[in-house]
Amino acid sequence: xxxxxxxxxxxxLRAAIEVxxxxxxxxxxxxxxxxxAGIATGSAYLYFRNKESILHRIFENLWGNxxxxxxxxxxxxxxxxxxxxxxxxxLLLDVFAGxxxxxxxxxxxxxxxxxxxxxxxxxxYEKSFDLAEQVVKExxxxxxxxxxxxxxVFRYFFLGGLRHLVHQWAKDSQSLGLNQIRxxxxxxxKRGIIVPETRMGLGxxxxxx
Amino acid sequence: xxxxxxxxxxxxLRAAIEVxxxxxxxxxxxxxxxxxAGIATGSAYLYFRNKESILHRIFENLWGNxxxxxxxxxxxxxxxxxxxxxxxxxLLLDVFAGxxxxxxxxxxxxxxxxxxxxxxxxxxYEKSFDLAEQVVKExxxxxxxxxxxxxxVFRYFFLGGLRHLVHQWAKDSQSLGLNQIRxxxxxxxKRGIIVPETRMGLGxxxxxx
Amino acid sequence: xxxxxxxxxxxxLRAAIEVxxxxxxxxxxxxxxxxxAGIATGSAYLYFRNKESILHRIFENLWGNxxxxxxxxxxxxxxxxxxxxxxxxxLLLDVFAGxxxxxxxxxxxxxxxxxxxxxxxxxxYEKSFDLAEQVVKExxxxxxxxxxxxxxVFRYFFLGGLRHLVHQWAKDSQSLGLNQIRxxxxxxxKRGIIVPETRMGLGxxxxxx
Amino acid sequence: xxxxxxxxxxxxLRAAIEVxxxxxxxxxxxxxxxxxAGIATGSAYLYFRNKESILHRIFENLWGNxxxxxxxxxxxxxxxxxxxxxxxxxLLLDVFAGxxxxxxxxxxxxxxxxxxxxxxxxxxYEKSFDLAEQVVKExxxxxxxxxxxxxxVFRYFFLGGLRHLVHQWAKDSQSLGLNQIRxxxxxxxKRGIIVPETRMGLGxxxxxx
DNA sequence: AATGAATGAGACTTCATTCAT
DNA sequence: AATGAATGAAGTCTCATTCAT
Numbered sequence: 020x021x022x023x024x025x026x027x028x029x030x031x032l033r034a035a036i037e038v039x040x041x042x043x044x045x046x047x048x049x050x051x052x053x054x055x056a057g058i059a060t061g062s063a064y065l066y067f068r069n070k071e072s073i074l075h076r077i078f079e080n081l082w083g084n085x086x087x088x089x090x091x092x093x094x095x096x097x098x099x100x101x102x103x104x105x106x107x108x109x110l111l112l113d114v115f116a117g118x119x120x121x122x123x124x125x126x127x128x129x130x131x132x133x134x135x136x137x138x139x140x141x142x143x144y145e146k147s148f149d150l151a152e153q154v155v156k157e158x159x160x161x162x163x164x165x166x167x168x169x170x171x172v173f174r175y176f177f178l179g180g181l182r183h184l185v186h187q188w189a190k191d192s193q194s195l196g197l198n199q200i201r202x203x204x205x206x207x208x209k210r211g212i213i214v215p216e217t218r219m220g221l222g223x224x225x226x227x228x
Numbered sequence: 229x230x231x232x233x234x235x236x237x238x239x240x241l242r243a244a245i246e247v248x249x250x251x252x253x254x255x256x257x258x259x260x261x262x263x264x265a266g267i268a269t270g271s272a273y274l275y276f277r278n279k280e281s282i283l284h285r286i287f288e289n290l291w292g293n294x295x296x297x298x299x300x301x302x303x304x305x306x307x308x309x310x311x312x313x314x315x316x317x318x319l320l321l322d323v324f325a326g327x328x329x330x331x332x333x334x335x336x337x338x339x340x341x342x343x344x345x346x347x348x349x350x351x352x353y354e355k356s357f358d359l360a361e362q363v364v365k366e367x368x369x370x371x372x373x374x375x376x377x378x379x380x381v382f383r384y385f386f387l388g389g390l391r392h393l394v395h396q397w398a399k400d401s402q403s404l405g406l407n408q409i410r411x412x413x414x415x416x417x418k419r420g421i422i423v424p425e426t427r428m429g430l431g432x433x434x435x436x437x
Numbered sequence: 438x439x440x441x442x443x444x445x446x447x448x449x450l451r452a453a454i455e456v457x458x459x460x461x462x463x464x465x466x467x468x469x470x471x472x473x474a475g476i477a478t479g480s481a482y483l484y485f486r487n488k489e490s491i492l493h494r495i496f497e498n499l500w501g502n503x504x505x506x507x508x509x510x511x512x513x514x515x516x517x518x519x520x521x522x523x524x525x526x527x528l529l530l531d532v533f534a535g536x537x538x539x540x541x542x543x544x545x546x547x548x549x550x551x552x553x554x555x556x557x558x559x560x561x562y563e564k565s566f567d568l569a570e571q572v573v574k575e576x577x578x579x580x581x582x583x584x585x586x587x588x589x590v591f592r593y594f595f596l597g598g599l600r601h602l603v604h605q606w607a608k609d610s611q612s613l614g615l616n617q618i619r620x621x622x623x624x625x626x627k628r629g630i631i632v633p634e635t636r637m638g639l640g641x642x643x644x645x646x
Numbered sequence: 647x648x649x650x651x652x653x654x655x656x657x658x659l660r661a662a663i664e665v666x667x668x669x670x671x672x673x674x675x676x677x678x679x680x681x682x683a684g685i686a687t688g689s690a691y692l693y694f695r696n697k698e699s700i701l702h703r704i705f706e707n708l709w710g711n712x713x714x715x716x717x718x719x720x721x722x723x724x725x726x727x728x729x730x731x732x733x734x735x736x737l738l739l740d741v742f743a744g745x746x747x748x749x750x751x752x753x754x755x756x757x758x759x760x761x762x763x764x765x766x767x768x769x770x771y772e773k774s775f776d777l778a779e780q781v782v783k784e785x786x787x788x789x790x791x792x793x794x795x796x797x798x799v800f801r802y803f804f805l806g807g808l809r810h811l812v813h814q815w816a817k818d819s820q821s822l823g824l825n826q827i828r829x830x831x832x833x834x835x836k837r838g839i840i841v842p843e844t845r846m847g848l849g850x851x852x853x854x855x
Numbered sequence: 856a857a858t859g860a861a862t863g864a865g866a867c868t869t870c871a872t873t874c875a876t
Numbered sequence: 877a878a879t880g881a882a883t884g885a886a887g888t889c890t891c892a893t894t895c896a897t
Contacts, residue, residue, distance in 0.1 A: 045254040049887075058861075059862045059863060060862085060863070060888090061861075061863060061890075061891085062860080062861055064889065064890075065860070069888075070889095130335065131252055165419060167415065169411070169412035171403075172404075172408060172413065172416070173412065173416060175393045176389035176390070176416060177389065178392055179388045179389045179390070180385035180388045180392070183384050183388020183389075183391065183392075184381065186339060186388070187384045199381060202378070203377075203380075203381030204385060206374075207381070207385060236877095257871085258871060258872080259871090259880095267878080267879090268878065269871095270872085270874080270878075270879055270880060271877080271879070278872075279871065445882095461758055466865095466866070467867065468867090476883090478883085479883060480882055482867095482868065482869075483881070483882075488868095541761075545758060548813065549670055549754065552817065583833075586833075587833070590811065590826060591834060593814050594831060594834060596807075597809055597810020598802070598803035598806045600806055600810065601805055601807075601809065601810075602799065602803055604806070612798075621798075621799030621803070622799065624792075624794065624795070625799070625800060625803060676891075676892060677891080685858090686858040687858080687859060687860095688893085688894075689859090691892095691894080692857075697892065
């Protein structure tokens with residue numbers, strides 16, 4: 020028999036990420052994915068039921084890893100909530116840092132997959148952000164985070180902001196570096212953008228509106 | 229006044245927003261758009277060159293309006309940068325508030341269009357955020373905003389965060405209200421999430437990294 | 438608009454019968470059916486959901502007609518059961534006589550459709566033969582038909598026999614004429630094949646087995 | 647003795663009959679046949695040139711056996727034509743009785759194979775029915791069978807009728823027993839369905855038409 | 856001989872766009 | 877301008893057959 024030389028499944032996933040990133044999921048052709056993977060078109064179907072399941076697998080792999088690592092961070096006793104949140108930011112950025120094309124695919128197709136409700140990765144995705152939410156809640160309890168923080172708004176704002184930054188970086192990693200993002204985001208989250216002296220007053224005014 | 233034609237074009241755009249929001253651009257059928265618009269399939273092509281140009285027109289209309297209004301805010305002498313930024317946030321949220329389906333379309337298709345580089349609205353889009361950037365820069369100059377702020381990171385983080393919040397709101401406006409978003413975002417931007425007392429120390433530590 | 442010139446649906450059905458007869462349902466290509474019908478391949482799908490539904494429509498049309506006519510015969514008071522049965526045989530043969538290709542399709546695909554259980558024509562098909570069964574039963578009651586007749590066996594034997602004859606005729610109408618079939622079947626049904634004098638004895642012997 | 651090879655070939659044929667019966671020839675997959683046969687997909691091609699040749703072999707085996715046995719019956723001096731015909735009917739039914747799935751395959755695919763003209767079994771198939779025809783002719787000569795019998799019509803009617811009965815039995819052997827078929831067919835052939843007293847008159851009338 | 860992964864031709868079907876009326 | 881039937885290009889997926897091991 021012809022044995023599997025190399026890991027075809029892995030090769031298909033790599034190729035799919037490349038092609039999805041280049042054309043977007045809908046305009047990506049199975050024949051091109053197969054070509055990039057170095058196999059015949061039909062062979063892709065030995066490893067994946069159909070085109071959609073390739074996309075799903077990409078997300079499953081990503082969120083499977085990410086959730087595991089985020090859970091590790093959330094479980095660490097040696098870090099306070101602030102440090103845990105920073106570690107989570109680093110984690111997310113590190114994952115994307117290694118693969119700009121993957122970042123593009125994730126960012127571009129996430130919304131549609133989320134809305135479709137399909138994809139076995141969705142529970143892990145939700146749980147990942149639940150973990151972050153827990154950290155924030157714990158931070159509030161410990162008096163480290165702003166007690167008036169709207170956790171829901173923060174969650175979505177934070178996720179969307181990070182995602183868009185990664186997207187920009189994936190498009191042009193020259194003009195926007197990952198470490199720049201890393202520092203900037205941490206600073207934004209912690210301080211906001213207003214200088215300390217001014218902030219209290221402004222905050223009050225804003226709250227009164 | 230070309231009332232009839234104007235109305236049809238408007239009807240097609242409205243219908244397209246509805247159908248794009250429901251199925252996504254790729255899975256939206258011209259025949260369904262025409263049906264919703266109350267015209268024959270072929271008639272849509274009297275008003276738009278093709279399917280893609282309908283999408284482009286939607287974006288052009290949105291960013292045309294938005295840019296004009298943002299420019300107005302940027303031009304106001306009676307507001308300081310902090311107030312201008314708040315006004316811009318309100319503006320963005322107000323636009324989306326009136327049309328959740330439009331919000332869905334914008335959020336879901338923006339990335340792809342941006343990456344494709346096509347679309348005459350892109351310059352307006354860029355300029356819109358340049359305006360916001362100017363306000364922030366001015367705020368820094370006036371000593372109102374954090375001088376260490378990474379404007380680029382802030383720009384993308386802020387846009388992405390807002391977008392994702394709107395997206396969530398468009399999906400389920402019950403569990404996440406627009407005013408909640410409005411307050412939450414302003415608070416986040418201004419304060420970050422760390423309580424004042426704690427922040428300085430943490431901020432220092434973080435900055436030293 | 439481009440109006441329907443001629444009856445495209447009818448043309449497709451005619452073409453499908455021709456192509457199904459030539460290659461069999463499975464090896465018939467939609468592109469060839471469309472070509473024979475004088476339309477573009479995609480146009481066939483304006484009239485039929487898919488390939489299978491074309492086949493179903495052919496059967497529906499046939500059995501719809503046939504059932505209606507058989508019901509008319511069954512309702513006639515001026516004919517005794519023997520004459521009704523003969524009229525039914527004539528009916529079946531007349532339908533096929535006009536269209537050998539239709540006969541081929543019916544004969545070749547009937548079994549598979551029947552087994553699949555799909556096809557809205559199946560109830561009519563069953564009812565058609567119920568009608569014939571009623572005639573036979575009435576014949577027995579009136580003492581015209583052999584009271585020992587196994588109606589179920591007769592029903593399937595008769596149908597299968599007629600079908601196969603039609604099939605042979607469809608393949609080669611030269612060497613086996615429809616009128617020949619007509620007479621032969623009627624004679625077979627009425628007399629069997631054994632000469633009268635001999636029959637009683639043989640029949641007895643057979644019955645005793 | 648090539649036991650291993652012989653067994654595999656046999657296993658493939660058995661498996662093919664099972665799978666052909668379940669899905670029909672066209673929808674039967676070589677991989678499923680191989681799986682049922684307990685071999686690898688590719689191994690099937692060591693024993694059969696392709697899928698079609700498996701079907702052909704099934705028919706060759708059947709008609710080879712059948713023809714040999716029918717020839718034996720035809721050669722028996724101790725039976726008169728009536729008895730020979732009955733024996734032939736028993737023979738056909740006995741073959742099918744042992745294997746409903748084989749019956750299904752034969753009944754469903756026979757027409758197509760016959761029409762295609764391919765298959766080395768076709769001569770044997772023809773000869774088998776020539777044998778039956780000879781018996782009938784001999785019966786006529788001896789004055790046992792109806793001299794006006796249209797042999798050709800009888801041949802196809804008889805074959806088709808028997809085939810359809812077997813098909814029904816293969817689908818549902820509960821509601822239609824083989825012995826019921828056996829008796830019913832013999833009775834039909836010999837007597838027809840009209841009662842003796844009535845028949846002469848009706849027959850005359852019919853013949854005059 | 857046996858394997859079963861790999862191949863790739865080919866068909867169905869969809870739908871943006873065209874065009875005769 | 878309006879229609880909507882007609883077009884036909886193109887992509888996904890299947891599966892009989894091959895072939896390297």
